[in-house]
Amino acid sequence: MNPPPKIARRVAIVGAGVVSPLGFGLGETLQSLRKGTDCVTPVTAFSVDKTRCKTAGQISDSRLLEGMNRSRRDRRLHRASHMVIAALDEVWSQTDAFKPEIVIVGTTSGGMTFGERFYRTLGNGGCSAALIANYPPQKQIVDALEKFHIDAPVQVIANACASGTNAIGHAFSTIRAGQYQRVLAGGYDALSELVFVGFDSLQASTPEKCRPFDAKRSGMVLGEGAALLALEELESAQRRGAEILAEIVGYGISTDNHHLTQPNPDGSGPRRAMEQALAGADLTSGGIGYVNAHGTATVFNDAAEGKAIEQMFDDVPISSTKGMMGHSLGAAGAIEAIVSLLALQHQLLPPNINFRDRDPELRLNIIANQARQAEFDCVLSNSFGFGGTNASIVLRKM
Amino acid sequence: MSSWIAGLSWVTPLGSGVDSVWQRLLAGERPPLEKLQSEHNAASYLVHRVPDHATKNLPPHPRLRRASAISRFAAAAGLGAIADAEVAPNLERSALVFAISNGGVIYTRRFYSEIVKAGAQSASPLLFPETVFNAPASHLAAILGICGISYTVVGDGAVGVLALKLADDLLASGQVDTCLVVAAEEIDPLVCEAYRQWRLLRNSRSPENGRGMIVSEGAGAVLLSRNDSGCEVKKIDAGSNFFRRAEASAKLRRTLERLGLKGASFCIGSANGTFVGAAERRALGENVRAYYPKLALGDSIGASVLWQVIAAVQGLRTGRLPGSVEPVRGSGAIVLACGVNQQIGGLALCSDREKYRSALS
Numbered sequence: 001m002n003p004p005p006k007i008a009r010r011v012a013i014v015g016a017g018v019v020s021p022l023g024f025g026l027g028e029t030l031q032s033l034r035k036g037t038d039c040v041t042p043v044t045a046f047s048v049d050k051t052r053c054k055t056a057g058q059i060s061d062s063r064l065l066e067g068m069n070r071s072r073r074d075r076r077l078h079r080a081s082h083m084v085i086a087a088l089d090e091v092w093s094q095t096d097a098f099k100p101e102i103v104i105v106g107t108t109s110g111g112m113t114f115g116e117r118f119y120r121t122l123g124n125g126g127c128s129a130a131l132i133a134n135y136p137p138q139k140q141i142v143d144a145l146e147k148f149h150i151d152a153p154v155q156v157i158a159n160a161c162a163s164g165t166n167a168i169g170h171a172f173s174t175i176r177a178g179q180y181q182r183v184l185a186g187g188y189d190a191l192s193e194l195v196f197v198g199f200d201s202l203q204a205s206t207p208e209k210c211r212p213f214d215a216k217r218s219g220m221v222l223g224e225g226a227a228l229l230a231l232e233e234l235e236s237a238q239r240r241g242a243e244i245l246a247e248i249v250g251y252g253i254s255t256d257n258h259h260l261t262q263p264n265p266d267g268s269g270p271r272r273a274m275e276q277a278l279a280g281a282d283l284t285s286g287g288i289g290y291v292n293a294h295g296t297a298t299v300f301n302d303a304a305e306g307k308a309i310e311q312m313f314d315d316v317p318i319s320s321t322k323g324m325m326g327h328s329l330g331a332a333g334a335i336e337a338i339v340s341l342l343a344l345q346h347q348l349l350p351p352n353i354n355f356r357d358r359d360p361e362l363r364l365n366i367i368a369n370q371a372r373q374a375e376f377d378c379v380l381s382n383s384f385g386f387g388g389t390n391a392s393i394v395l396r397k398m
Numbered sequence: 399m400s401s402w403i404a405g406l407s408w409v410t411p412l413g414s415g416v417d418s419v420w421q422r423l424l425a426g427e428r429p430p431l432e433k434l435q436s437e438h439n440a441a442s443y444l445v446h447r448v449p450d451h452a453t454k455n456l457p458p459h460p461r462l463r464r465a466s467a468i469s470r471f472a473a474a475a476g477l478g479a480i481a482d483a484e485v486a487p488n489l490e491r492s493a494l495v496f497a498i499s500n501g502g503v504i505y506t507r508r509f510y511s512e513i514v515k516a517g518a519q520s521a522s523p524l525l526f527p528e529t530v531f532n533a534p535a536s537h538l539a540a541i542l543g544i545c546g547i548s549y550t551v552v553g554d555g556a557v558g559v560l561a562l563k564l565a566d567d568l569l570a571s572g573q574v575d576t577c578l579v580v581a582a583e584e585i586d587p588l589v590c591e592a593y594r595q596w597r598l599l600r601n602s603r604s605p606e607n608g609r610g611m612i613v614s615e616g617a618g619a620v621l622l623s624r625n626d627s628g629c630e631v632k633k634i635d636a637g638s639n640f641f642r643r644a645e646a647s648a649k650l651r652r653t654l655e656r657l658g659l660k661g662a663s664f665c666i667g668s669a670n671g672t673f674v675g676a677a678e679r680r681a682l683g684e685n686v687r688a689y690y691p692k693l694a695l696g697d698s699i700g701a702s703v704l705w706q707v708i709a710a711v712q713g714l715r716t717g718r719l720p721g722s723v724e725p726v727r728g729s730g731a732i733v734l735a736c737g738v739n740q741q742i743g744g745l746a747l748c749s750d751r752e753k754y755r756s757a758l759s
Contacts, residue, residue: 050518102636108531110552118592119510123438132592133739136499137531138553142639142740153636153743155560158498158531158552166549170564177571194510197518198526255494255548257540260461260527272545386527387536389548 011175011249012398014242015098015230017090018338019064019083021057021223021325025090030342032324034371036351039325040210040221045113046193053205056191057223057326059083076130077143078111080190083226083331084144087186091228092148095242098230101180103141103154104171105228106163106187107330108385110137110156113192140188152184160385161294163187164227164333169251169393171231181236186228187334195329196222202261204298212295212320213302213366215357220296223326227334229341246341247396249378250283252276256388262300263384267308270294270382273390274312277380281394285313288394289376290349292340294384295320296327305382306362317374319352319367333383337393340379344397349374401569403629403747404485404576405621406708407478409453409471410695411446411614414478420712423694423720431605431612434587442602443590446614446696461537464524466502467615469534471701472582475617476538479578483621487576493547493568496535497561497581499554499700499737500589502528507588534582547574554737555668556637557581558703562620562745563636569624576624581701582617589613598672598738611670611738614696618704629711629749632730633657637743643673649742650681650734657746663728664688664719666710670697674736682734687726689719706733707745714749 018025021039022032032039040055048054064082068074077085091098114135121127133139138156145152159166164187171185199205199222206219237244253276256269263269278285291313294305297320309318321339328335343350348371355368377397384390411429412419429446436442448467453474456462462470476494480487505528512521527533532550539548547568551561558581565577590613593599600610622631635656640646659665664687669675671693682688691709692702710731713719717726734744 048518107552115506116510119507119588120514122436122588122591127595129596132596135592136552136554136739138557138741139739142641145639146641151638153560153563153638154553154741155564155636156552158550159548160530160532170549170567173571173573174567177567179567179570193513194506194529197513197521198509198529200518201521201523201526203523253547255536255539255545257536257543257545260533260536385532386530387532387548387550388539389532389536 008176009178010234010247011172012232012234012237012247013229013245013341014232014237015091015095016245016338016341017087018227018335019059019086020225020328020335021059024086026342030346033339033342033348033350036353036370037324038353045191051197051200052207053200053221055221058191059224076134078114078134078140080111080140080188081143084141084188085147087226087228088144088148091230095230097240098182100150100152100182100184103152103184104167105141106157106167107137107189108158108160108163109189109192109195110140111135112194113190116193159389160387161329161332162383162385162389162391163330165383165391165393166253168229168334168337169253169391172248172251175231175233181233183231184228185231187331188226189224189328189330191222191224209354210297210323211354212297212323212352213306213359213362213364214355215359217297217299217302219298221326223328225328225331225335227331227338229337244398246344247398248393249396250277250281250394252392254390256390258388261386263304265304267304269388269390270305270384271308271312273392274308274380277392277394283378288316288378288380289374290343290379291316291318292336292379292381293318293320294382295322306364310363315365317349317365317367319350321350323353336381340381340395344379344395347373347375401566401622401631402625402627403620403631403711404623404627405479405483406711407475407482408618408705408708409448409474409616411448411616412695414452414474416708424718428694433602434590436587436591441591441594443587443594444600444602444605444612445585446612447585448616459541461540465537466504466528466584468502468582468584469537471617472534472538472580473541475619476578476580479619479621487621489542489544491575492544493574493577494535494539494544495561495565495577495579496550497557497700498531498550498552499557500583501531502533503586503589504584505529507586538580554739554741555699555702556735556737556741556743557700559735559743559745560636563634565622566631566634569622577622578619579622580617580619581704583615583698583701585613585615600671608671611672612696614698616698616701618701618708620704620707629747632746632748634745635743639740640742646677646736647680650677650736653742653744654681657732657744659732662730662732663726664713665732665734666706668692668702668706668735672738674738677736678734703735710747
């Protein structure tokens with residue numbers, strides 16, 4: 001048998017870009033986190049007359065298209081491509097010398113809205129080949145890469161709501177093992193009717209406010225966005241004098257075979273992912289100063305995740321930032337990695353908004369409603385999804 | 399580092415046994431053509447479907463009760479590849495990597511049609527979970543009892559290469575000792591209509607005309623191991639993206655250079671009746687012996703690279719390729735993949751013929 005490599009390389013974040021309901025770019029995102037802004041608004045992209053839930057975290061189309069050259073080709077791109085372009089533009093503004101050997105990203109629905117339009121125009125002749133060609137889930141990132149003349153292979157991981165964290169975590173693992181030196185990693189997803197109605201049909205989304213970990217939580221709201229991290233082997237980044245934003249030090253992944261859409265209530269799936277991430281980081285739970293929880297505000301997720309956190313940690317501050325921006329599915333883990341990065345850089349504990357009543361079943365130190373300052377070196381970020389996928393990453397301050 | 403192929407299995411329109419399907423391909427057999435009718439217009443589509451007997455040995459499992467065809471194909475192929483391995487893998491040290499392109503499109507179309515036709519309040523919560531790309535992987539992980547790493551990789555017809563690369567990276571990093579790579583697709587008229595409107599589909603009124611692809615379905619599975627098992631995956635090139643069709647040939651040529659075409663006895667290509675065939679022929683040149691399984695079995699899109707890998711291994715194992723009586727000389731083969739939507743990649747295989755001969759005898 002071939003022996004696995006013995007040297008674990010260190011992995012630096014040398015660039016970060018984000019667009020989400022919290023804002024465009026790191027600066028606006030930080031402002032929203034500091035203020036605890038509720039960025040969830042009534043859905044405008046499609047009819048919600050017949051759904052229970054009426055709201056989502058959304059990104060303004062007019063803002064998204066600002067600065068685009070509006071060529072015929074650009075106008076045909078999917079909204080998710082424009083989100084990725086905006087995020088990539090920010091990454092490149094920080095580290096234009098970064099040449100990824102591979103791109104590893106997560107998504108759940110790719111260009112789903114084009115698929116919806118294709119279906120709706122069947123039989124009436126209104127369909128365009130561009131809808132079909134730009135629908136597949138790899139197209140949104142590939143189109144964005146073309147804009148920046150990046151010709152690297154693209155691995156698109158579709159592990160439901162854990163996709164973004166899986167993509168970053170797998171990218172981290174490959175650099176750590178010495179397979180690559182530079183990987184662009186992240187995630188993207190745009191709001192779509194099919195997915196919105198899907199979560200509504202499962203009664204997983206709420207007609208009320210999204211209240212993660214609250215005793216009276218009643219479900220999630222959806223969101224959208226894109227986030228990308230430029231990851232580089234630390235010594236390589238230092239040699240070329242790159243600014244190092246933080247380090248990724250641990251990643252854990254587990255599969256919970258309990259049910260296609262529900263976590264095992266004992267929290268064992270999330271727990272295994274978090275334990276692995278801590279072990280990989282060579283940390284004990286006491287080394288974590290903040291947990292950015294998956295925290296969808298569904299009864300089942302928060303109970304299972306809360307139980308796992310309660311078992312593993314002793315009073316660590318935790319929040320879910322999905323109350324502010326909704327759950328952006330395949331993008332969520334990547335956006336929350338950037339939330340975690342900002343938390344580390346600015347020693348900020350982002351708030352868990354819309355929180356009213358403590359769940360008597362969960363003994364958790366929730367950062368309720370208002371951001372706080374604190375001193376800490378490491379953050380753990382969780383993402384869990386349909387199919388029983390669980391992923392956790394650990395970031396460390398440099 | 400390289401990995402080895404420890405087990406193989408496929409579910410195809412010609413059946414499911416690796417050797418029996420290969421013998422039928424060597425004999426020049428083709429699966430029957432079926433005609434699917436559009437629900438929305440007068441169009442019809444030629445397809446190759448998986449026969450019922452191909453999955454008849456699949457053991458019952460609660461996860462498969464409501465699952466779509468794609469999950470049944472995947473389960474049959476995945477279990478088959480594990481059964482094919484000489485040494486049963488330790489599933490605690492195994493990962494599952496799934497490749498998919500269109501995914502669970504039957505349930506997706508049904509779910510969205512309920513929204514459009516009857517309103518959002520009528521959409522069934524039983525359908526939605528099966529529309530998620532990683533639903534087939536989740537079912538297979540539950541059936542096998544894999545509790546660790548499971549990734550679903552999505553892309554175009556070259557996605558299998560990217561999935562194999564991910565699996566190879568997992569093995570190389572020492573995170574697991576074996577990795578089951580499974581790829582699957584199912585047929586739905588909606589997908590056929592999309593390819594028809596994209597002008598990639600074979601005209602159903604003139605099937606004898608080789609232009610355009612015939613959509614097929616099924617699954618392929620390969621168990622990769624860090625243990626030497628006779629057929630080595632020498633190199634995987636995760637390739638690159640072509641932004642215009644005219645670029646495809648040059649990018650394929652670069653992939654072939656990186657894989658070392660000169661050391662290969664033959665190439666298993668991905669020509670499917672579309673522009674892909676011409677691009678591959680230009681990249682390969684005239685002197686390379688090539689076989690194109692999609693021209694026989696149809697294009698199973700996301701599953702097709704795994705079928706190509708199995709065809710390459712069988713070519714090395716048996717020393718024969720369909721369509722030719724000339725024996726295969728040498729021990730190297732290349733699998734080349736060009737999807738119809740921008741992705742390109744390939745891999746190089748090398749077999750120890752003696753080890754295979756003893757296994758076959």
